[in-house]
Amino acid sequence: MHIDRGDTAHHDDTSRLEAFSDGVFAIAITLLVLEIGVPHVAGDESLTHALLHLWPSYFGYAVSFITIGVMWINHHEMFKDIERTDHTLSALNLVLLLGIAFLPFPTAVVAQYMTNDAHRLEATLTYSLTFTMIALAFIALWLYAIRHPDLLDEHVSQARLRSRTRRYAPGTFLYGVTIPLAFISPFISLGLIAAYALFYLLPLADE
Amino acid sequence: MHIDRGDTAHHDDTSRLEAFSDGVFAIAITLLVLEIGVPHVAGDESLTHALLHLWPSYFGYAVSFITIGVMWINHHEMFKDIERTDHTLSALNLVLLLGIAFLPFPTAVVAQYMTNDAHRLEATLTYSLTFTMIALAFIALWLYAIRHPDLLDEHVSQARLRSRTRRYAPGTFLYGVTIPLAFISPFISLGLIAAYALFYLLPLADE
Amino acid sequence: MHIDRGDTAHHDDTSRLEAFSDGVFAIAITLLVLEIGVPHVAGDESLTHALLHLWPSYFGYAVSFITIGVMWINHHEMFKDIERTDHTLSALNLVLLLGIAFLPFPTAVVAQYMTNDAHRLEATLTYSLTFTMIALAFIALWLYAIRHPDLLDEHVSQARLRSRTRRYAPGTFLYGVTIPLAFISPFISLGLIAAYALFYLLPLADE
Amino acid sequence: MHIDRGDTAHHDDTSRLEAFSDGVFAIAITLLVLEIGVPHVAGDESLTHALLHLWPSYFGYAVSFITIGVMWINHHEMFKDIERTDHTLSALNLVLLLGIAFLPFPTAVVAQYMTNDAHRLEATLTYSLTFTMIALAFIALWLYAIRHPDLLDEHVSQARLRSRTRRYAPGTFLYGVTIPLAFISPFISLGLIAAYALFYLLPLADE
Numbered sequence: 032m033h034i035d036r037g038d039t040a041h042h043d044d045t046s047r048l049e050a051f052s053d054g055v056f057a058i059a060i061t062l063l064v065l066e067i068g069v070p071h072v073a074g075d076e077s078l079t080h081a082l083l084h085l086w087p088s089y090f091g092y093a094v095s096f097i098t099i100g101v102m103w104i105n106h107h108e109m110f111k112d113i114e115r116t117d118h119t120l121s122a123l124n125l126v127l128l129l130g131i132a133f134l135p136f137p138t139a140v141v142a143q144y145m146t147n148d149a150h151r152l153e154a155t156l157t158y159s160l161t162f163t164m165i166a167l168a169f170i171a172l173w174l175y176a177i178r179h180p181d182l183l184d185e186h187v188s189q190a191r192l193r194s195r196t197r198r199y200a201p202g203t204f205l206y207g208v209t210i211p212l213a214f215i216s217p218f219i220s221l222g223l224i225a226a227y228a229l230f231y232l233l234p235l236a237d238e
Numbered sequence: 239m240h241i242d243r244g245d246t247a248h249h250d251d252t253s254r255l256e257a258f259s260d261g262v263f264a265i266a267i268t269l270l271v272l273e274i275g276v277p278h279v280a281g282d283e284s285l286t287h288a289l290l291h292l293w294p295s296y297f298g299y300a301v302s303f304i305t306i307g308v309m310w311i312n313h314h315e316m317f318k319d320i321e322r323t324d325h326t327l328s329a330l331n332l333v334l335l336l337g338i339a340f341l342p343f344p345t346a347v348v349a350q351y352m353t354n355d356a357h358r359l360e361a362t363l364t365y366s367l368t369f370t371m372i373a374l375a376f377i378a379l380w381l382y383a384i385r386h387p388d389l390l391d392e393h394v395s396q397a398r399l400r401s402r403t404r405r406y407a408p409g410t411f412l413y414g415v416t417i418p419l420a421f422i423s424p425f426i427s428l429g430l431i432a433a434y435a436l437f438y439l440l441p442l443a444d445e
Numbered sequence: 446m447h448i449d450r451g452d453t454a455h456h457d458d459t460s461r462l463e464a465f466s467d468g469v470f471a472i473a474i475t476l477l478v479l480e481i482g483v484p485h486v487a488g489d490e491s492l493t494h495a496l497l498h499l500w501p502s503y504f505g506y507a508v509s510f511i512t513i514g515v516m517w518i519n520h521h522e523m524f525k526d527i528e529r530t531d532h533t534l535s536a537l538n539l540v541l542l543l544g545i546a547f548l549p550f551p552t553a554v555v556a557q558y559m560t561n562d563a564h565r566l567e568a569t570l571t572y573s574l575t576f577t578m579i580a581l582a583f584i585a586l587w588l589y590a591i592r593h594p595d596l597l598d599e600h601v602s603q604a605r606l607r608s609r610t611r612r613y614a615p616g617t618f619l620y621g622v623t624i625p626l627a628f629i630s631p632f633i634s635l636g637l638i639a640a641y642a643l644f645y646l647l648p649l650a651d652e
Numbered sequence: 653m654h655i656d657r658g659d660t661a662h663h664d665d666t667s668r669l670e671a672f673s674d675g676v677f678a679i680a681i682t683l684l685v686l687e688i689g690v691p692h693v694a695g696d697e698s699l700t701h702a703l704l705h706l707w708p709s710y711f712g713y714a715v716s717f718i719t720i721g722v723m724w725i726n727h728h729e730m731f732k733d734i735e736r737t738d739h740t741l742s743a744l745n746l747v748l749l750l751g752i753a754f755l756p757f758p759t760a761v762v763a764q765y766m767t768n769d770a771h772r773l774e775a776t777l778t779y780s781l782t783f784t785m786i787a788l789a790f791i792a793l794w795l796y797a798i799r800h801p802d803l804l805d806e807h808v809s810q811a812r813l814r815s816r817t818r819r820y821a822p823g824t825f826l827y828g829v830t831i832p833l834a835f836i837s838p839f840i841s842l843g844l845i846a847a848y849a850l851f852y853l854l855p856l857a858d859e
Contacts, residue, residue: 050257050674051674051728057262058261060339061265061339062269062683064269064340069343078361096335101332122852125717125722132684140703144699153700157703265468265472268472270546271547271548284564285554289567289571303542314465439540467668467675474753475676492765492778493774496761496774506754510753645743646747
């Protein structure tokens with residue numbers, strides 16, 4: 032049943048692919064909270080102390096949440112110019128979603144081990160690597176699309192396509208660079224990944 | 239890839255932002271049940287006793303469920319008058335969703351510690367603070383929208399906008415006041431938060 | 446913010462209420478699987494033995510899954526005749542969803558304790574009671590709707606409305622009767638609840 | 653309430669059935685990640701070692717993710733030719749979703765036991781059996797549809813229907829054959845199931 036390939040030779044419109052992707056983005060973003068376990072308060076510790084001790088979980092939750100949110104916005108933007116899908120585009124989109132839906136795991140790894148001197152570097156690399164892979168899947172999707180003009184909205188100008196490419200391409204570099212930087216200091220890598228998310232939220236550039 | 243900002247300078251319609259938000263609301267509300275663990279019945283305890291002992295979990299489930307449900311209805315109402323979105327509105331909406339999707343965690347904290355004399359106050363504050371932050375994000379979203387008339391439905395009267403503001407503004411106060419009240423008695427704060435949810439369900443005002 | 450009631454005095458169409466409800470049904474039905482934990486195989490036990498030992502979990506999964514599925518179909522059917530919503534209808538629908546989203550918990554309780562002689566009755570009652578409450582919320586929603594003709598599709602005949610009432614009303618009885626029957630034998634109650642689900646799946650009546 | 657059957661004698665369009673199915677597919681695919689637990693690093697073990705040790709979980713995650721994704725695409729394709737639904741089709745679709753939503757469980761079983769010599773065979777059979785059942789539900793749905801032409805898009809040619817049948821039918825065999833093969837070697841079965849998923853992703857056939 033499922034190794035059905037030939038039928039997608041004609042080009043479908045992207046509405047259901049987008050709806051399915053929206054679902055995966057929305058669920059992955061909401062599952063992040065499950066990573067934060069209710070703390071067991073030991074002896075005469077205060078609950079506040081135990082809750083504050085979970086700060087790496089809040090950090091991971093917030094950074095991954097905003098990053099997935101921004102990725103969703105970008106995915107949504109990109110599909111304004113992509114009007115049809117073929118087999119390869121669907122497959123590339125599935126690989127992108129595989130990465131997005133995986134994010135709760137490295138988020139939990141980084142939350143649990145970023146305060147552990149012995150494991151911080153490896154936890155950070157897990158996080159950086161996942162984001163870099165997602166960025167690669169994202170740009171691969173876009174590059175495939177613009178090389179197949181029959182998939183694009185015919186009214187889109189070349190200038191607009193180039194502008195998108197210029198804006199999407201740096202993502203791989205921005206996340207990729209956090210991999211070697213982690214060997215200098217994991218905090219720099221985590222700080223950069225958080226800064227990317229925060230930068231998006233800042234309204235300054237708009238005003 | 240993901241620090242894409244310039245492209246949203248034009249104003250998009252809000253349909254996919256609403257669909258994505260609907261997804262996050264629906265998932266967060268449904269994940270609440272995972273907080274309620276099946277009780278381990280010890281020795282010759284009855285299961286009924288063990289189940290009744292979980293009443294703080296049912297309380298937290300019901301209060302958070304109804305409150306998220308009401309917030310969803312309000313979000314839905316608000317976006318009847320908001321017709322377009324820009325970067326800042328999307329970012330503010332993402333912050334609101336960050337709070338909504340976080341709710342299963344403080345709900346679990348309050349369920350586990352509200353019967354514990356030593357930790358009740360802190361658990362209640364966790365709950366109150368989260369709701370207050372969400373109310374702040376909600377009113378910030380609305381105030382931003384009405385200060386940018388190009389985002390609004392042009393047929394909406396000033397009277398209607400003022401009426402919405404009058405109705406949305408008290409939320410921050412209503413939840414905010416449960417923070418100092420918790421220092422007098424956590425039960426007053428939890429009771430008030432439950433009363434807000436219950437008040438919504440009461441059909442009296444309608445009839 | 447959230448004790449907003451006045452605004453819903455006008456009647457909204459039900460499309461977003463339906464979409465939100467669909468989301469909650471789909472998520473609740475899919476979360477059921479989380480109740481089934483991977484078994485820890487002890488000593489030289491076979492995995493097959495351990496997996497078969499989980500049969501109450503499969504039973505609970507299948508029965509709750511099909512029942513939620515059928516409830517979704519009925520909800521969907523009902524809203525073909527309901528065209529507008531008001532505050533009370535939204536509130537009643539929220540109470541119905543509160544019950545639907547709660548179902549993974551009693552399902553887990555029944556799966557864990559139905560093979561335990563000491564706790565079987567109480568576990569069954571938890572399950573029966575939840576279904577009965579949902580059935581009550583369901584019929585309350587319908588009865589409210591048909592008493593407010595302004596909410597209904599004006600082209601619907603009285604005969605069709607009466608036919609729906611006749612079909613929806615027995616649900617409360619069918620589930621309600623499993624409560625006293627559990628005191629005779631929990632297996633009768635569980636068997637009946639399973640039979641209701643199975644009866645729906647049987648294609649006989651159609652052909 | 654819920655043993656409502658008569659009302660579906662008329663044929664509904666499939667849009668809400670598709671939307672509900674999309675939801676279940678999207679949630680099941682995203683829940684897969686919950687199977688991968690954050691490893692507890694023992695003594696002076698490295699986190700990298702602990703993370704690599706989880707490779708069966710990544711394997712299960714990736715294979716199940718892509719397979720559910722491909723099944724979703726096929727489901728979506730199939731419903732382009734099915735325009736109306738009746739009671740039996742809805743029931744068959746519900747059985748298909750029952751299998752899809754169940755997948756996180758056998759995925760977790762195979763992830764936990766595929767490296768265990770004593771339990772590998774049984775874990776593999778659990779996985780193979782689930783996929784075979786899903787393939788059976790899938791082809792049953794399709795065969796029912798093509799025997800009830802009133803459910804189909806009237807503009808669809810017989811040739812196209814036969815072509816779909818030829819493409820969907822082998823699924824049951826392809827997964828079914830992994831059951832006896834597991835008795836020769838579980839690795840052959842798991843390798844085949846992974847190969848089916850991988851084959852879909854390969855863009856070769858398209859170009």
